[in-house]
Amino acid sequence: MKSFKLAIAAVALTLGGCSTFFDKNVEWEYVQPDNYPVIRAVGYAPISAQHGESVSLRTIQAIKASKLDAYRELTEQVYGQKIEGNQQLSNLVLSDNGLKSSIQGVIRGAQVVKAYAVDEDTYVTELELDFKKVYDIYLSTARPKRIKKVDYY
Template identity: 45%
Template sequence: MKAILLSATLTLTALLAGCSAQDRYVQYETEAPTSFPTLTAIGYATLDSQPSDDPAQRVLMAMQASKIAAYRELAEQVYGQHLAASSQVRDWMLTNDEIKASVSGVIRGARVVKVYPAGEHYVTELELDFEQVWALYQQQNRSQRVKEITYF
């Protein structure tokens, strides 16, 4: 029985060794997704809280802050939000409850749809079309699937 098992193992090893990477040529083909979602995000910033005495400067600062807030919202939608929470209990009473939230990622291909004042706020609307994101990604990293394998 051991001789048959050893013989089968050696035969299988020999067959697998014959199919090494040097004996074939693999041709790849890029494959596109079937659908592309479009994400939207809105960022807000108040005019009064901007640290400047010049009204025009406060407007520019609020516009920039609302744009950053909109980009953060897009990043949350694409990458998710990291939450870290902790609670402390002393004498069976909650003494401290803390939650921290963060997001990290790179947003490419977003388009500013509108920037406008709304009362004492500035609003920025962004749009992220994943077809554009995919096209940008394809310029750097081509996703591939096996088109054909030729064995020698």
């Protein structure tokens, strides 16, 4: 029985020496894009349609609404728009036709380029999103890497 255990130990050591598992050292390098696009979006809001007791309060609300509209447009450009449609037939006659869209995403690094009133009733906000800035924000949190060199021992 003792010789059987010795034989198993010898076989295990022999097979362990022929293992395909190697110790390795991996060098990583950070990947940087070749170019960075800059996208722009414009948001609009009517001043008179805002709720408020005074013109200045309605103007402030229109400023906020136009900025949100510009952010919505940026999000649409970056992430796309989800479209859902439905049609309903009754006796082979179209009885209901519906279309619904939604946008969802996170925009970081956008900056207001201009904010101004076009006339007495419309407020406009122009936003810009520089993907160099977005990439820098991404690097600060994710630190993406690729394999630069692998040394096997």
